[in-house]
Amino acid sequence: MSYGKSYGRRRYLKPSVFWSIRQGFPSWLSPVLTTLSLLVPVIIWCFLSYGGFVNPKFLPTPTATLATGIDMLRTEALFADIAASFLMVLAGFIAAAVVGIPVGLAMGTFYSMDGLLGGFFRTVRYAPINAFVPLIIIWAGLGESPKIIIIFLGIVFYNATMISDAVKFIPDETLNVAYTLGATRRDLLFRVILPATLPNIIDALKLNVAGAWNFLIISELIAAQKGLGFKIIYSQRFLQTDKVLFCILVILAIGLATDLFFKLIFRLCLPWAESKTS
Amino acid sequence: MTTFPTTLGQPNRVTSAAKLEIRHITKIFRKGKQANVAVDDVSVQLVSNEFSCIVGPSGCGKSTLLNIAAGLVKATSGEVLVDGEVVPGPGADRGMVFQNYTLFPWLSVAKNVAFGLDLKGMPQSEQRSKVEYYLNIVGLSDCAKAYPKELSGGMKQRVAIARALANDPEVLLMDEPFGALDSQTKEQLQEFFHELWRKSQITVFMITHDVEEAIFLSQRVHVMDKSGKLRETVEISLPAHRDLEMKLTPEFLDYKRHIIHALR
Numbered sequence: 438m439s440y441g442k443s444y445g446r447r448r449y450l451k452p453s454v455f456w457s458i459r460q461g462f463p464s465w466l467s468p469v470l471t472t473l474s475l476l477v478p479v480i481i482w483c484f485l486s487y488g489g490f491v492n493p494k495f496l497p498t499p500t501a502t503l504a505t506g507i508d509m510l511r512t513e514a515l516f517a518d519i520a521a522s523f524l525m526v527l528a529g530f531i532a533a534a535v536v537g538i539p540v541g542l543a544m545g546t547f548y549s550m551d552g553l554l555g556g557f558f559r560t561v562r563y564a565p566i567n568a569f570v571p572l573i574i575i576w577a578g579l580g581e582s583p584k585i586i587i588i589f590l591g592i593v594f595y596n597a598t599m600i601s602d603a604v605k606f607i608p609d610e611t612l613n614v615a616y617t618l619g620a621t622r623r624d625l626l627f628r629v630i631l632p633a634t635l636p637n638i639i640d641a642l643k644l645n646v647a648g649a650w651n652f653l654i655i656s657e658l659i660a661a662q663k664g665l666g667f668k669i670i671y672s673q674r675f676l677q678t679d680k681v682l683f684c685i686l687v688i689l690a691i692g693l694a695t696d697l698f699f700k701l702i703f704r705l706c707l708p709w710a711e712s713k714t715s
Numbered sequence: 716m717t718t719f720p721t722t723l724g725q726p727n728r729v730t731s732a733a734k735l736e737i738r739h740i741t742k743i744f745r746k747g748k749q750a751n752v753a754v755d756d757v758s759v760q761l762v763s764n765e766f767s768c769i770v771g772p773s774g775c776g777k778s779t780l781l782n783i784a785a786g787l788v789k790a791t792s793g794e795v796l797v798d799g800e801v802v803p804g805p806g807a808d809r810g811m812v813f814q815n816y817t818l819f820p821w822l823s824v825a826k827n828v829a830f831g832l833d834l835k836g837m838p839q840s841e842q843r844s845k846v847e848y849y850l851n852i853v854g855l856s857d858c859a860k861a862y863p864k865e866l867s868g869g870m871k872q873r874v875a876i877a878r879a880l881a882n883d884p885e886v887l888l889m890d891e892p893f894g895a896l897d898s899q900t901k902e903q904l905q906e907f908f909h910e911l912w913r914k915s916q917i918t919v920f921m922i923t924h925d926v927e928e929a930i931f932l933s934q935r936v937h938v939m940d941k942s943g944k945l946r947e948t949v950e951i952s953l954p955a956h957r958d959l960e961m962k963l964t965p966e967f968l969d970y971k972r973h974i975i976h977a978l979r
Binding site: 621 | 805806817819821822831834835864875
């Protein structure tokens with residue numbers, strides 16, 4: 438009697454290096470693949486531009502872009518724009534952390550706060566902040582404050598919900614053992630819940646700083662006299678694609694540096710933990 | 716023939732020095748229209764300095780009962796008393812060791828042991844000597860500065876025991892503390908904990924599904940059945956000093972047979 442082909446035979450998992458799932462991965466392969474993934478877009482860019490397949494008005498060469506960039510830094514005071522944008526992101530980011538972290542902790546810790554704030558925060562998270570940009574500019578004017586408000590609103594709800602979820606993932610036993618050691622609710626919050634979620638808090642902030650840059654550029658595209666977003670929209674009017682591209686590269690570089698900064702903070706401050714995000 | 720000094724049919728035996736008393740505890744979990752009785756009118760008295768165990772099949776409500784004793788879960792009815800006084804919630808008087816490793820991963824071993832002491836506001840120097848003392852008892856003085864992630868399962872559980880004991884609880888509650896360990900480590904810890912209890916004479920209330928473990932460690936074994944009722948209480952009259960060899964003696968095996976039959 439036969440039951441088809443494979444039922445009777447023994448089946449084993451075939452070994453694989455590239456498709457390995459939590460079974461070990463050669464340490465050299467990971468950076469090689471990362472470099473490759475970053476290089477491929479650059480190679481495509483070089484191929485299209487140097488090869489003359491695209492009008493340089495639409496896609497300038499990497500060298501032309503860099504040359505323009507150096508020129509912008511020298512003659513157009515691009516550093517001032519970078520600093521202006523950076524400060525806006527920093528202000529919005531700090532505001533969103535100062536509000537988002539305590540609200541998230543409270544939502545995750547207390548059922549009452551989850552009811553009071555959780556429903557609102559989780560709902561508003563789906564509101565398209567970009568759609569509010571014109572309104573916010575009408576309400577807050579054209580200065581710096583609307584930009585900070587937009588960044589703040591763009592990420593504060595994510596901060597809070599991500600942190601509140603992290604609190605809910607703390608095992609019951611961890612909290613119960615603290616109770617049986619004589620902890621009050623206040624002790625529980627500051628000596629157990631806060632340190633237990635600190636890695637998640639740093640991870641959440643790291644992820645949301647990217648969001649902060651997105652919202653800054655959106656707000657600067659619409660109303661600004663300085664900043665990288667303003668530079669991009671201004672250059673676009675004169676079809677200066679090289680300048681647009683250089684500004685994007687600057688934002689990428691800042692993002693990369695921020696990421697490294699958070700990784701460093703994580704490693705220095707939380708030697709006991711492992712980051713779950715990359 | 717051996718006879719067993721059981722207290723069958725008189726669960727409310729009055730003892731002079733009940734450190735912890737569980738009085739007519741019932742716990743009903745309601746899910747929609749279904750009501751599941753996890754603990755059904757259980758009364759237990761813990762005599763001072765005594766080691767008692769509850770054995771029962773998994774899902775019989777013994778963990779729920781222990782959590783109620785600790786004040787972590789609210790009973791549907793009944794009350795928990797410490798030294799004759801009703802306690803409304805959890806407190807440092809009832810220390811607890813859990814089955815899963817509950818060390819705080821962000822604190823070093825020494826800081827974990829000092830956690831309860833720090834909450835009480837004990838001066839640093841006093842904390843240090845106390846932590847040193849208890850880490851020495853559990854044989855982990857060398858690991859004081861390590862983080863929990865660097866320890867093996869058995870070591871983690873020893874730290875958890877040290878942390879509970881350093882806090883000077885009046886009763887130590889243990890929820891299958893050796894349940895997640897391999898059999899060698901488990902037996903080592905049983906022997907270790909027996910010695911520790913003999914020296915400290917702390918009142919211990921432990922939950923286990925391991926009948927051997929219960930007999931080996933206890934003066935009194937309470938047998939709980941699937942319906943959440945206390946079926947029988949068996950007093951263990953084995954010598955005060957016990958070692959692992961004892962698990963093979965006829966007296967020990969008689970107790971084991973009796974309890975296993977009671978569990979069926």
